[in-house]
Amino acid sequence: xxxxxSSVTVDAFHRGAFDLVQPxxxxxxxxxxxxxxAAAVPDAFSGRVADxxxxxxxxxxxxxxxxxxxxxxxxxxxxxxxxxxxASLALESNSSFSGRAVVIQADVEARGKDRHAAGLxxxxxxxxxxNPPFNSxxxxxxxDPLKADAHVMNNRLFENxxxxxxxxxxxxxxxxxxxxxxSLHELLDAMKGRFGGIQIKPLMPHAGKVAIRVVARGIKxxxxxxxxxxPLVLHPAHGSGFTVKAEAIINGQTCLY
Amino acid sequence: xxxxxSSVTVDAFHRGAFDLVQPxxxxxxxxxxxxxxAAAVPDAFSGRVADxxxxxxxxxxxxxxxxxxxxxxxxxxxxxxxxxxxASLALESNSSFSGRAVVIQADVEARGKDRHAAGLxxxxxxxxxxNPPFNSxxxxxxxDPLKADAHVMNNRLFENxxxxxxxxxxxxxxxxxxxxxxSLHELLDAMKGRFGGIQIKPLMPHAGKVAIRVVARGIKxxxxxxxxxxPLVLHPAHGSGFTVKAEAIINGQTCLY
Numbered sequence: 001x002x003x004x005x006s007s008v009t010v011d012a013f014h015r016g017a018f019d020l021v022q023p024x025x026x027x028x029x030x031x032x033x034x035x036x037x038a039a040a041v042p043d044a045f046s047g048r049v050a051d052x053x054x055x056x057x058x059x060x061x062x063x064x065x066x067x068x069x070x071x072x073x074x075x076x077x078x079x080x081x082x083x084x085x086x087a088s089l090a091l092e093s094n095s096s097f098s099g100r101a102v103v104i105q106a107d108v109e110a111r112g113k114d115r116h117a118a119g120l121x122x123x124x125x126x127x128x129x130x131n132p133p134f135n136s137x138x139x140x141x142x143x144d145p146l147k148a149d150a151h152v153m154n155n156r157l158f159e160n161x162x163x164x165x166x167x168x169x170x171x172x173x174x175x176x177x178x179x180x181x182x183s184l185h186e187l188l189d190a191m192k193g194r195f196g197g198i199q200i201k202p203l204m205p206h207a208g209k210v211a212i213r214v215v216a217r218g219i220k221x222x223x224x225x226x227x228x229x230x231p232l233v234l235h236p237a238h239g240s241g242f243t244v245k246a247e248a249i250i251n252g253q254t255c256l257y
Numbered sequence: 258x259x260x261x262x263s264s265v266t267v268d269a270f271h272r273g274a275f276d277l278v279q280p281x282x283x284x285x286x287x288x289x290x291x292x293x294x295a296a297a298v299p300d301a302f303s304g305r306v307a308d309x310x311x312x313x314x315x316x317x318x319x320x321x322x323x324x325x326x327x328x329x330x331x332x333x334x335x336x337x338x339x340x341x342x343x344a345s346l347a348l349e350s351n352s353s354f355s356g357r358a359v360v361i362q363a364d365v366e367a368r369g370k371d372r373h374a375a376g377l378x379x380x381x382x383x384x385x386x387x388n389p390p391f392n393s394x395x396x397x398x399x400x401d402p403l404k405a406d407a408h409v410m411n412n413r414l415f416e417n418x419x420x421x422x423x424x425x426x427x428x429x430x431x432x433x434x435x436x437x438x439x440s441l442h443e444l445l446d447a448m449k450g451r452f453g454g455i456q457i458k459p460l461m462p463h464a465g466k467v468a469i470r471v472v473a474r475g476i477k478x479x480x481x482x483x484x485x486x487x488p489l490v491l492h493p494a495h496g497s498g499f500t501v502k503a504e505a506i507i508n509g510q511t512c513l514y
Contacts, residue, residue, distance in 0.1 A: 180482075181457075181482070181483055181484055181485045182482030182483050182484075184445075184457075184483055184485075185442075185445045185483060188441075188442045188445065189442075192442065200438075200441075200485075202485045204487060207487065208487045209487060210484045210485060210486055210487070211484070211486075214485060225437075225438070225439030226439050226441055226442060227438055227439075227467045227468070228438045228441075228459045228467060228468035228471060228488075229467055229468075230461060230464065230467070230488065231485075231487065231488065
């Protein structure tokens, strides 16, 4: 299969409940991070979700798959990645998403009037999810330019991304972000005054090891105190694969918090 | 027993390895928090430790108890609390601390020249520990004025306390602070540019519950990224008392990290 001039893969997620079209090589390939981020949306959720900087749409589609009363808007500036998203939504195997997904080309860092022109109204979403480019500028750079575009983010980008999320989400709506632990302070700075009641959820590769990722979820306008939640341990001490809990979360059987 | 006009208790810590004199009622009574904070100093530590805002000295004495090559300076502004500290150091049961403990009356928020006049030189400590007043100003106030003095802290105080720690500690020296999770962002703000390589250690009452305390440890001048460590779980799922790990840490058998 090809999208434009690129060769692609079609990967099954949530034990085959939906399929994702994404580039076979290069670009940012979706996996565990996107599935865990999607799981930050509660099981009983009903409403509109913005997947901000959605890439090919893995996290947003995972929300649609687990939450039958969710509608998702994928927001991405790369036309190539949006081609993949549209290809996914056109698959017969994803027909249950019909009428519940919208794809919008927009730069997350665009000014408000540019967002509005793209069809993104302020205070119109109940939940936003964000899997921002991971590595800070002083980390190892990746050679692939498309991959670098998705993986490099500086502090200013955190500020701009969270600011956009705060504009899009209604009062008392939520934002969930998956980050590297090393970005925690920058993320808290960006959320301050916008999202409160922040719940820090560390992801540990094994029990007793330092976290490799953190999900932070907050509520717009809340003044509740930050909490640190019990970690999600991904892999069992012995044997391969995932723990029972991680397996259920990654496969859309249950939510993260 | 009395110190000045107050009635006091003498409490055994570290399974009887040392005794602490403290007020019988009122004031801030030391317990688990001070023991866990002291455990942030590595087992093999050798050098000078500043217990900043030491109160009666529980954390500092716990470091002396576990680390035979440590020398500790207790820094506290309350003459009453320092009387308790001196009473502890005069106990026959604490004679192993002889020549390793210094008590200095100083306000942690005093200016540098006032600290210097009190005998506290800049860049002269290898490690600082800090159990700051816990509850932020918008939390429940405690009626006892002495207790309130130890328990209420605003953001400015965090900034001032960490600034003092950064002045007292040598380059590549360490600071460990025990806080409520709700104060994490304020603490990170205060540590920024002063202490890096911050290791966040959550303390959970039980597995699967949110943290009740956080210990944050950093290195002066380090540019290493923040990490989130596996939590210390205090109590077992069934039965009373502490987990084996928490019991060992609280009783000075091993260090926290």
